Amino acid sequence: MGERPISADMPARLLDESSASGYLRSRGVIGAEFAQVRALSGGVSNIVLAVDSGAARLVLKQSLERLRVRDVWLAPQARILGEAAALRLAAGLTPGFVPAVVDVDPERFTLTIQRAPDDWVDWKTVLLAGKVDRCVGAQLGSVLARWHSDTLGGTGLPDAMIADTDTFQKLRIGPYHETVAARRPELATAIMSVVDRMRATRVALVHGDFSPKNVLVGSAAALWVIDFEVAHLGDPAFDLAFLLSHLVMKSVHVPESAHLFDEVADSFVEAYSRTVPPALAPDMGHLSAQLGCLLLARVDGKSPSGYLSSGSAETVWRIGTGLLTEPVDDLSEIAERRELSIR
Ligand SMILES: Nc1ncnc2c1ncn2[C@@H]1O[C@H](COP(=O)(O)OP(=O)(O)O)[C@@H](O)[C@H]1O
Ligand SMILES: [Mg+2]
Incomplete structure (x- = not known):
């Protein structure tokens, strides 16, 4: 199976706890060492995973096309690219008040960012x-x-x-x-x-x-x-x-x-x-x-x-x-x- 969406209208294949570490390795975000991945609760519009691998403490976020609410609510997955751009802009304007962007994938619509300490x-x-x-x-x-x-x-x-x-x-x-x-x-x-x-x-x-x-x-x-x-x-x-x-x-x-x-x-x-x-x-x-x-x-x-x-x-x-x-x-x-x- 190809990694890319077949056409612009097809949603990108969704990541989960078992596929995330291989995916991040393929992008060079993490190395070969063991990676622990767990789902973070919260939002209705994204897959959000916490990833620990070596010294890396990351959040991997992938936008959903259909949001997880009772009513039908659709939104283009490409919005994650706007999120990445805004986060970078905010990091420049108010350093220390937003997480750093580590990786952005415009094909699978993912954003990988620095994760806050676990006691936050x-x-x-x-x-x-x-x-x-x-x-x-x-x-x-x-x-x-x-x-x-x-x-x-x-x-x-x-x-x-x-x-x-x-x-x-x-x-x-x-x-x-x-x-x-x-x-x-x-x-x-x-x-x-x-x-x-x-x-x-x-x-x-x-x-x-x-x-x-x-x-x-x-x-x-x-x-x-x-x-x-x-x-x-x-x-x-x-x-x-x-x-x-x-x-x-x-x-x-x-x-x-x-x-x-x-x-x-x-x-x-x-x-x-x-x-x-x-x-x-x-x-x-x-x-x-x-x-x-x-x-x-x-x-x-x-x-x-x-x-x-x-x-x-x-x-x-x-x-x-x-x-x-x-x-x-x-x-x-x-x-x-x-x-x-x-x-
Ligand atoms: N950088 C981060 N560090 C630590 N926890 C995070 C980080 N980003 C997201 N989370 C956790 O994941 C949850 C969902 O992430 P969020 O970016 O708010 O996605 P959604 O759009 O789905 O609400 C957050 O409420 C928070 O608990
Ligand atoms: Mg949120």
């Missing part, structure tokens, strides 16, 4: 355990601000990423915004006007999946942002809204820590706003509407939140509807809206 944990797990540290919020605000500021106007982005509008459409606008708009026609006009503005705002490198799950934290304030598969030239407010949507959901899910999540949100937006040039200063009305859309999508879109109870999901739905249809003009009002929405 994803920030989602940390937050849900009630350990809510506002310093992480501030660090993320500064890192994100650097990416947005230093790529303003598409500076440094590869031509293929500048030309690509498909990835963001297939991974976000379709499954999130358009799905909610179709399921909740009464909100469609408001949602689609946010989408129109996003589509018209292609101004900087946007991570596209800036969530606590995609932040790995270690000791001594070390952190990495991972998972650039939705990176695109787009609307910076999307990344801010995306992280805030996760903090709002967690504050509803763990109400006793709600004030801590609010502090993290404040530190995040404050650090971001302090670092970006005036052109990128957050427009609160737009950010609010963006956040509203994303909260609605985590209740009614194709990638619903995995941890919200039905009661919490209803609360998130009410907050989202309010933030979309009657946007707030100050971050502190989000917490007030949440308190009013809890019944």
Whole structure:
């Protein structure tokens, strides 16, 4: 059997725990020594394997054509090449805050990167355990601000990423915004006007999946942002809204820590706003509407939140509807809206 896909329309053959080490040897990424491979849990859109071989500690990621969710959700495997390009760009802008790229295979659609130390944990797990540290919020605000500021106007982005509008459409606008708009026609006009503005705002490198799950934290304030598969030239407010949507959901899910999540949100937006040039200063009305859309999508879109109870999901739905249809003009009002929405 050939290693390559037979035609551009055929998905590349998928790797697994038994085939990964031979594959990495064939690419010269690891040597002949024994390799241990295990699957990493997490995402729905990629095969993600941890590989240890000699001194090499790697993650091998291969994009799936059909995502592992209940609804049918398809996305081109070539998005992994955009992920690799964005990761390299981010590594140059914020050294130490992303893993290094080790290998990229445009035929099998794989990306091999440096793996975090085994005692690092994803920030989602940390937050849900009630350990809510506002310093992480501030660090993320500064890192994100650097990416947005230093790529303003598409500076440094590869031509293929500048030309690509498909990835963001297939991974976000379709499954999130358009799905909610179709399921909740009464909100469609408001949602689609946010989408129109996003589509018209292609101004900087946007991570596209800036969530606590995609932040790995270690000791001594070390952190990495991972998972650039939705990176695109787009609307910076999307990344801010995306992280805030996760903090709002967690504050509803763990109400006793709600004030801590609010502090993290404040530190995040404050650090971001302090670092970006005036052109990128957050427009609160737009950010609010963006956040509203994303909260609605985590209740009614194709990638619903995995941890919200039905009661919490209803609360998130009410907050989202309010933030979309009657946007707030100050971050502190989000917490007030949440308190009013809890019944
Ligand atoms: N460089 C890395 N170091 C350590 N763990 C990683 C690394 N990259 C990914 N992982 C682990 O694998 C999981 C899935 O990887 P991710 O890149 O987020 O893929 P997906 O797009 O499928 O979410 C992450 O949530 C994390 O637990
Ligand atoms: Mg991920």
